[in-house]
Amino acid sequence: MATDEGRSALSIAQHRFEATAEALGLDESLRGILRAVKRELVVHFPVEMDDGGFRVFTGFRVQHSVARGPAKGGLRYHPAMTLDDARALAMHMTWKAAVVDLPFGGAKGGVICDPRALSASELERLTRRFTTEISIIVGPDRDIPAPDLGTNPQVMAWIMDTLSMHAGFSVPASVTGKPISIGGSEGRFTAPGRGLTIVTVEAMRDRGLDPMGATVAVQGFGKVGSVSADLLTRAGMKVVAVSDSAGGIYRGDGLDLAALRALKEEGGRLADYGAADQLSNDELLTLEVDVLVPAALEGQVTAANADGVRARVIAEGANAPLTLEADTMLEDRGVLILPDILVNAGGVVVSYFEWVQDLQAYFWATGEVNSRLKEVMVRSYQHVSARAAQRDVTLRSAAYEIAVEKVAEATRVRGIYP
Ligand code: GLU
Numbered sequence: 001m002a003t004d005e006g007r008s009a010l011s012i013a014q015h016r017f018e019a020t021a022e023a024l025g026l027d028e029s030l031r032g033i034l035r036a037v038k039r040e041l042v043v044h045f046p047v048e049m050d051d052g053g054f055r056v057f058t059g060f061r062v063q064h065s066v067a068r069g070p071a072k073g074g075l076r077y078h079p080a081m082t083l084d085d086a087r088a089l090a091m092h093m094t095w096k097a098a099v100v101d102l103p104f105g106g107a108k109g110g111v112i113c114d115p116r117a118l119s120a121s122e123l124e125r126l127t128r129r130f131t132t133e134i135s136i137i138v139g140p141d142r143d144i145p146a147p148d149l150g151t152n153p154q155v156m157a158w159i160m161d162t163l164s165m166h167a168g169f170s171v172p173a174s175v176t177g178k179p180i181s182i183g184g185s186e187g188r189f190t191a192p193g194r195g196l197t198i199v200t201v202e203a204m205r206d207r208g209l210d211p212m213g214a215t216v217a218v219q220g221f222g223k224v225g226s227v228s229a230d231l232l233t234r235a236g237m238k239v240v241a242v243s244d245s246a247g248g249i250y251r252g253d254g255l256d257l258a259a260l261r262a263l264k265e266e267g268g269r270l271a272d273y274g275a276a277d278q279l280s281n282d283e284l285l286t287l288e289v290d291v292l293v294p295a296a297l298e299g300q301v302t303a304a305n306a307d308g309v310r311a312r313v314i315a316e317g318a319n320a321p322l323t324l325e326a327d328t329m330l331e332d333r334g335v336l337i338l339p340d341i342l343v344n345a346g347g348v349v350v351s352y353f354e355w356v357q358d359l360q361a362y363f364w365a366t367g368e369v370n371s372r373l374k375e376v377m378v379r380s381y382q383h384v385s386a387r388a389a390q391r392d393v394t395l396r397s398a399a400y401e402i403a404v405e406k407v408a409e410a411t412r413v414r415g416i417y418p
Helices: 009-024 028-035 083-099 120-134 153-167 191-206 223-234 257-265 281-285 324-332 346-360 366-391 395-414
Strands: 039-048 054-065 071-078 105-112 143-147 215-219 238-244 247-250 277-279 291-294 313-315 336-338
Touching: 009 028, 009 083, 009 324, 009 395, 028 395, 039 083, 039 120, 054 071, 054 083, 054 120, 054 143, 071 083, 071 153, 071 346, 083 105, 083 346, 083 395, 105 120, 105 143, 120 153, 143 153, 143 346, 191 223, 191 291, 191 313, 191 336, 191 346, 191 366, 215 223, 215 281, 223 238, 223 257, 223 291, 238 257, 238 281, 247 281, 324 336, 336 395, 346 366, 366 395
Parallel strands: 071 105, 071 143, 215 238, 215 291, 291 313, 313 336
Antiparallel strands: 039 054, 054 105, 238 247, 247 277
């Protein structure tokens, strides 16, 4: 999706890569390899609608890199999805997997559609046909999809079932974020929010900021935002504002998150909640809070509203929620920015655990998943933080340097075929 500065998610991803390659002094031939998206598939496919007619949808699957292992990344169902978004987010996944040291490359895909405007059976037919179209490049040792915006465990179940029907046997490791009953992992659903909470608490303590009682505003109340709100509260913080696409709500003495989740589960909008003040998404971003968690779409904090942001810490729950200009403006003001490829990597970390469990057909208890997740997130944060201190750069630059270095090294040591 284009941002207000006219920079697409792809140009932001490319800019970040080029800046990192420059800082690392990467030679031009390696740069050329890493900046290119390895493989991209665009599919146009018909789906039978409930009224008996057929509609043609467009979908994508893009693999940026497989240098460190099979490609990994989500599938997004969104009306504004573009091929460039898939390219940008695939590259993003390569760095995310590398910074937390998973043996994966990066991929992303999705379908241009509004899942809320489709019936459950239309969504199932769309998913099964799309899966069939991309089945030529996905699989447990090639490319493993997962949930992203607009997709959920049920969609993953249909994908797993479709790929399994084609194979003639169950292939649970072909997709992650599945329901637990078919090989999903304990703790996968809460993993992005749990990882975000772990890194946020760790980073605040590290910088002498007390998480206890810190006020929080969360933009987005989906898979990442709602769980983050909950777990940040359990970590001692006070969530005073949350929002969904229709707008937000504010309550200075803290929101009743269980009531808000119940409202959302019934199909309601946060703005319908009576026991809080209403505010717009833009007002939420500029609230006087200690911690801001943009956990909705890309490009939400821009040059136009960054000056108004008053949080001291920003934990990027979404992928690329800050434009390049906003990022620089906030960094210059000394705001502590916890970069997306680190702070929201909990989802893909537990996706990795899910894939490992499926391949071994041996499943772990929730406590084991969560403690291994904590270990990976804390270790990765400390690694990034030490690098930032050593090189006197931001946490984002340090995270990118670590990630690009790893992928560059894998590419170099494998050599170029033939
Ligand atoms: N869609 C998630 C992300 O952006 C998860 C990807 C995965 O688990 O493969 O990180």
